[in-house]
Amino acid sequence: MFVGVDLGSRAIKLAAWQGGKLVDFKIKESGFEPHRQVQEMIQEYEPCSVVATGYGRHLVKEYFSYEVITEIKAHSLGVHALLPEATTVVDIGGQDSKVISLGDRGQVVNFQMNDKCAAGTGRFLEIMATSLAYSLREFGPAALASDREVQINSMCTVFAESEVISLKNRGVPRQHIARAVHASVADRILSMLNRVGYGDTIAFSGGVANNPCIVEMVRRRLDNVQVIVPDNPSIIGALGASIEAARQDVKA
């Protein structure tokens, strides 16, 4: 059994890979001591070889000497396995966002990652949803249903939040503000896509791919490009790590 674990800022994801396909997966909110959580999550798959990715990868490497790869490589491998036609990956996680250009073997050719702030990440959407009293589940659909776009100019989470508050206090309906928040993230992704270059098929991965409004807004901003979302986009990183575990087994 080959297991991939993705220790993200918001959740720990696990994917189990056997016989060339995904056989199981798990998602757990990350608490304290993520390495202990990983240990528990892995138990039922023993014996297995494990590759870790995500922000906590070095922690589990230190404790259990698992092999590690970056999220960038993991998402590329995961997307390529499920959607071999994808030329580009847009991965928006809790703490950062990435655009990755893929080669024909699914290898990383070029990538961009957001700078050192929450702008354009899942965290940004979460803070804005809270400020507008939406649950994360409602947030995307509500924004998608709005027919008016107001402008939010600041990409800084702190400043954008004060813009949201001032729009609220001008009596702008919250679904319009929600739409503006989503548009600002979509614009951010577009500028990263333009820097990296994107080919004809963009695949979304990471938790934010579950938000239908973000995906739709990116789709509408591009001509002649297919924008696809795999099933369970949150586990793509873990999936890629499990595939890497299998690849390393072949090499060894």
Place this chain on the structure above:
Amino acid sequence: MDAESFEIKAYPEMWKDLGMDVERFDKMRLMLGEIYGKTYLTQKNRPDRMVYFDGMIAELHGGRVKELLAAKAEGRPVIGTFCVYIPEEVVIAAGGICVGLCGGSQGSIPDAEKILPRNICPMVKSAFGFKVGRVCPYIQVVDFVYGETTCDAKKKTWEILDTMVPTYVMEIPQMKKESDRKMWLHEVKEFKAKIEELSGKEVTVDELTKAVKVMNDKRRALQRLNTLRHAKPTPISGKDVLLIEQIAFYDEPVRFAAEVNELCDELETRIAAGEAVPSKDAVRIMVAGVPMALPNWKLHHLVESAGAVIVNEESCIGTRYYKDLMAEDGQDMETILTDLTTRYMNIDCSCFTPNDERIDQVLKEFRESQADGIIHYSLQFCHTYNIEEIRIREACAREGIPYMFIESDYSPEDIGQIQTRVEAFLEQIRD
């Protein structure tokens, strides 16, 4: 010296005499010593001759400062600098000393931000903060600070700094037309007069010729070091070479050149024996961009901790400082000063426009260093390097060179993200 016990030596009496904030500076000293131990002394398989440079760090806050004070007592001028445009030859010819000032640390930035705007270059803020907080012994010693007009943040900060320590500003042209060269020659002559006035000593053709030789020898030693590290596998870590390039700005030039040459002899032996740092198949990275002032080891540490090795710094604290030599056979003052002007005008800082030479230079150094990829490193708010980055990126795409751009400052908050990006870049090169 081992990582645990390494300490930068304390000179509280001298610091007090220099009007420093002794208590705070002592804490900074302990912290820097600890970081140095962890970053440098845990490296495996270092060349033996690095011991001299470890010693230069151990004496960073004392030994070298004492030498500067002794020189001053003899009436020799001591000039603080922040830029490779300082015509060091002129200072040395007048018996003076140039010393690169502190400007690479997060610790002094809050001091600067009490006065300066927050959204300017961290190097300018850090340097200014060291004076405001009285936590750099070097800036306390200098007769004056040599400022230049290479960027807006610097030139306007000099006006404020001048109220705390005398700051002499030289105008650096922004283009390389004939009129700019004339202007720069005129600036050099004025600077020479300033140094002569300060030292009470005329800069003669004889003394200047000797000084040119001193600086050429120092630059030749650094060139030799850089050529040797380009060997495949490389015999020395990028962190160690960066350290030497940083020390180049405050050490005594003749002694420094001799020590670098001793190290080079050792590296030649290592190369002959096929010794590799860190391993034969390590990915080789070239860094291009802005200077990394002591103790800014952030990027080098991340890259080398990920198993790669840095084999070149196309930077002011790097090749931009030593790639150009000047003629040593000038017969009269006018010829020597013109040669000197020419040498300094070859520096391809991004403050110039156009600056096509730099694009070619980056590609040349990439080939010479046998690197596998380039990381362009810029400091936040450094507009000229941040914009010129576009041209470097395009050139790398044209040449098929793996390339990544990192914009950062001195704070530790983006280390996680940079680490991920660096590791992903190395994966990209390896796959």
